[in-house]
Amino acid sequence: MKIALIGLPKSGKTTIFNALTKSEIAVDKYLPPADEENIGIVTVYDERITRLCEIYEPKKVVNAIIEFHDFPGIFGKQDEHPDLRLMTNIKNCEAFALILRGFPDAELDSLHGKMDPVRNLESFMDEMIINDMVLVEKRLEGIELSYKRGVKTAAIQIEEKTLRMILGHLQENKAINSLELAPEERQAIRGLQFYSTKPVLVLLNVNENDINTPNEALEKIRSMGYLAEAIAGSFEAELSLLDEDEAKLFMADIGIENSITDRVSMLSYNLMGLISFFTAGPKELHVWTLRKGSNAVTAAGKIHSDLARGFIRAECFNFTDIDTHGTEKALREKGLFRLEGKDYIVQDGDILNIRFNI
Ligand SMILES: Nc1nc2c(ncn2[C@@H]2O[C@H](COP(=O)(O)OP(=O)(O)OP(=O)(O)O)[C@@H](O)[C@H]2O)c(=O)[nH]1
Ligand SMILES: [Mg+2]
Numbered sequence: 001m002k003i004a005l006i007g008l009p010k011s012g013k014t015t016i017f018n019a020l021t022k023s024e025i026a027v028d029k030y031l032p033p034a035d036e037e038n039i040g041i042v043t044v045y046d047e048r049i050t051r052l053c054e055i056y057e058p059k060k061v062v063n064a065i066i067e068f069h070d071f072p073g074i075f076g077k078q079d080e081h082p083d084l085r086l087m088t089n090i091k092n093c094e095a096f097a098l099i100l101r102g103f104p105d106a107e108l109d110s111l112h113g114k115m116d117p118v119r120n121l122e123s124f125m126d127e128m129i130i131n132d133m134v135l136v137e138k139r140l141e142g143i144e145l146s147y148k149r150g151v152k153t154a155a156i157q158i159e160e161k162t163l164r165m166i167l168g169h170l171q172e173n174k175a176i177n178s179l180e181l182a183p184e185e186r187q188a189i190r191g192l193q194f195y196s197t198k199p200v201l202v203l204l205n206v207n208e209n210d211i212n213t214p215n216e217a218l219e220k221i222r223s224m225g226y227l228a229e230a231i232a233g234s235f236e237a238e239l240s241l242l243d244e245d246e247a248k249l250f251m252a253d254i255g256i257e258n259s260i261t262d263r264v265s266m267l268s269y270n271l272m273g274l275i276s277f278f279t280a281g282p283k284e285l286h287v288w289t290l291r292k293g294s295n296a297v298t299a300a301g302k303i304h305s306d307l308a309r310g311f312i313r314a315e316c317f318n319f320t321d322i323d324t325h326g327t328e329k330a331l332r333e334k335g336l337f338r339l340e341g342k343d344y345i346v347q348d349g350d351i352l353n354i355r356f357n358i
Contacts, residue, residue, distance in 0.1 A: 001289065002067045003201075003268055004093035008120055009033060009073030009112050011101040012205035012233040017070035019236035019260045025070075027237075029107060033072035037089055040068050044269075045262045046276060046287060048319050048349060055322060058285040064276060066265055069093055075127055087131075091193040095201065095272055097264065098124060102206040102217060102230065117204055117217040121226075125175065128195035133170045136163050139192060159188040170196070199271045202228035203264070208235035211254055227271050229263070236260040275348035278319070279303065296344040300354045310358035314340045319349035 005013045014027045014034075021040030044064040053061065071090055074083055090096075100117040101108065109115060143160050146152070162185040169179045175196035181189075204218050211232045221228045232254070239247045240260070251257070258266075269275070273292040277299055278285065288302050296316075301308030321336045322328070331337045346352070 001065075001095070001268070001272070001274075002069060002093040003095050003097055004037075004090050005068060005070045005097050005099055006075065006090060007073065007099035008075055008101070008124065010108050011073065011099045011120070012103070013070050013073065013099045014038065015233040015237050016097075016099055016203065016205060016231060016260075017068055019231075019233060019240045020068050020264060021261075022240045024241070029105075029111070033074060035072070035083075037072070037086065038070040040070075041065050042068065042261050042265070044265045044276075044287070044289075045259075048278075048323075049285065049287065051323055052278060052280055052285050052319070052351075055326065056280045056282060056285055058280065058282060060284045062284060062286040064287045064289050066268060068097075075124060088193070091195060091198075093198070095199045095268060097201045097203055097268075099233075100202060100204050100217075100221075102204040102210070102215070103233075104207075118220050118224075121202065121221060121224075125196070126173070129170050129173060129175060132176060132194045132196050133167065135192060135194065136167045136170065139163060140167070155188065158184060161185075162188045200226060201264075201267055201271045202226045204228060204230045205233040206230050208232040208254055211235075211256075227267060229267060231260060231264075275346070277346050277348075277350045277352055279353065280351050290346060292348075294346055295342060296340055296346055296352070296354075297342045299346045299350075299352060300356070303354065306358050307354045307356045310356035311342060312355040312357055313342075314344060315353040315355065316340045316344070316350055318347060319351060322351065 005017055007013050010029060014025050017023065017038055017040060018025055021042055023038070023040055025038055042065065044066055049061060049063070069089065071086060074086055098121065100120050101115050102117050104115055140160065140163055143156060146156060162181070166176055166179065169176065176194050177197050177199060202221050204215065204221070206215065211230055215230055218228055218230050239250055274289050275292050277288050277290055279288070288299070290299055290302060296314040297308050297311050300311050300314070316338045317331050317336050321331055325331055325334060325336070328337065
């Protein structure tokens with residue numbers, strides 16, 4: 001999964017990227033925006049892995065990962081030419097973590113505008129929506145041209161209808177992700193890359209002494225329907241360079257239990273409606289990521305397309321059962337070792353063994 005860290009200039013994106021990925025990329029108030037995005041890969045922590053390793057003693061563990069892409073502050077600068085390559089890279093990410101400045105700094109106020117997280121969020125979303133509108137309008141012009149040339153297939157007509165509906169929605173200043181689209185409409189626009197289709201996690205970057213005080217802006221942002229959390233960016237970046245025990249002491253001081261990486265990973269899973277399932281054996285324990293509500297065939301397809309194609313059934317039990325009873329043998333004896341068909345909805349923590357035939 002790729003998550004783009006984006007936001008207005010100097011909101012603390014790189015600081016938070018450093019904290020998330022234990023990197024030490026230079027941050028400075030006066031640095032011009034970088035030319036490139038920074039990329040870092042983190043392992044998604046799952047406490048169930050330790051227990052599963054005790055039970056299966058696998059030779060190898062394959063964890064779920066998240067790729068964080070830290071983009072320079074290229075938004076909020078309508079006067080300049082946008083860097084199209086960076087904008088495309090942003091759209092190639094599956095979700096956005098939008099970093100808002102929530103720490104006071106008089107110099108940054110005068111250089112980049114007053115600290116006002118709610119307004120910054122609104123202007124940021126406006127910019128996403130305007131960019132999407134431009135894209136829709138360009139594509140509609142292209143479709144008009146095709147019509148003039150006599151190309152008027154059913155597919156292109158569905159696309160036009162869908163785009164007009166999207167345009168109306170955007171003109172009401174609403175993000176595309178709040179619009180219900182039928183599968184064929186979704187299919188019709190799959191070639192176009194929008195901003196406002198992406199799920200957005202809002203991270204309000206505050207000073208460490210503000211992390212536990214009620215934050216009006218954060219509450220307001222949540223009431224607007226966003227998944228939002230306050231993060232003490234600079235403090236977390238310093239913590240990420242300490243060893244784990246030392247970091248824990250400082251975290252306890254301000255009442256944080258989990259590392260920033262674990263918290264943001266968990267929020268990202270919630271944001272995108274993701275769950276984990278496992279395949280487990282003496283050779284390998286593998287954590288797989290799946291959209292909540294997916295069936296056993298979709299899960300099988302995550303492992304290999306052959307498993308989805310030749311799916312017969314899934315041998316299945318949940319982590320909580322093997323955690324309690326210790327062995328697969330005990331689960332069979334207790335009747336907790338299930339055989340599930342194609343339509344079985346995979347649950348978080350399921351351990352699956354796909355039977356297939358091709
Ligand atoms: N006081 C305080 N300063 C911060 C915090 N987070 C970032 N800063 C400072 O804000 C400035 C900008 O931080 P960066 O992380 O480079 O911000 P950015 O969003 O990556 O900046 P661009 O990529 O240039 O848009 C630096 O001087 C940081 O030290 C914070 O939580 N508190
Ligand atoms: Mg940066």
